[in-house]
Amino acid sequence: MNIKVVTQILEWNEDCSNNIKEILKRKNVYLINVMGSPGTGKTSLIIELIKKLKDKYNIAVIEGDIAGQIDAVKIDALGIAVVQLNTKGACHIEAMSIKNVIEYFDLDEIDIVFIENIGNLVCPAEFELGEDLKIAILSTTEGDDKVEKYPLLFSKADSLIINKYDMKEYFNFDDKRVEENTKLINPAIDIFRISTRTDEGVISLVNYIDEKLKILNK
């Protein structure tokens, strides 16, 4: 008797995620998964990083959205290869979708692929996408209690971007509280305070990604 037992969708997702890792390692492509609430500034962050990294690296973007292609149009306007991934109602992206989408890119020519995940502080963190770097983004406008309320993403991220940092005072945002609560569940996380609007702090994040790619001999 040989019965294959599959534990829900997550196991299947993990196989698929590992497969993406193998493909991208072979092609020397670095995959970055950007996750956060609706309106936290994921697209603006990716756009600022593209502007500062595109002279050195070839970049592609996978734009995840429930519906529409508003952000993909913005990325396309920068002359960057982009695929719009519409989830038709689903609250997260699964690895199978990423595996399908990367076939649209010429991976021999690409160094970095950004995934802009669905705006959601809960579900996307549950699904590995074969990424090399998980970026969590949280804005000062959302309040400083979000790590305590939605711990999973912050416990799994490699780096936390505190965005809209220039607006911190208006929203009584205590970034020390966020830092302490994040370090409690994820001591190794790297934290950056930035504003994509004023450009404050963005360069330190650019250097951080640049360092990660140097390790890959890019």
Place this chain on the structure above:
Amino acid sequence: MNIKVVTQILEWNEDCSNNIKEILKRKNVYLINVMGSPGTGKTSLIIELIKKLKDKYNIAVIEGDIAGQIDAVKIDALGIAVVQLNTKGACHIEAMSIKNVIEYFDLDEIDIVFIENIGNLVCPAEFELGEDLKIAILSTTEGDDKVEKYPLLFSKADSLIINKYDMKEYFNFDDKRVEENTKLINPAIDIFRISTRTDEGVISLVNYIDEKLKILNK
């Protein structure tokens, strides 16, 4: 042969939602489900409504959170009956949970129950909770493209609250765009522009809820 066919979880949820409706109708209790992104201001909205409605109505609150009880503590400090519903990772509240929770309240003594749903612009909208009123809340800090990107909640809500309206200029938030896109998919929706911080517009929402309750002969 008599085989019961259940179509996934949603049908079961609907039975349960209808059951809640019957119970609350019998008890003359009005149930309001507040949904929106993390940090959009759901708790602040409920607190402002409580302050302005509590002299006239007996109010109770169900605080939905993935983890913790930060908001329940705030509601409790107002002397309002509150139950903390922790979903332990789930991205939405299901009707069965509400049915269990309302047993903790003395429904003969209560006029209004607020549900603060999980901070999520996607999943909560899929689950009917037996509510009389669905309130969607969107803040100007989140950007004016959210109706196009996350249409389901906005298509199902009875009312849309545009919050942090005092910060509109800082975030180049075009509320006409939001209104037009919402009305396209939900012509009957009632839209309110408010700021829970400055109190702007809150009274019109209070009067709106007051009118809804008058119809119930409260």
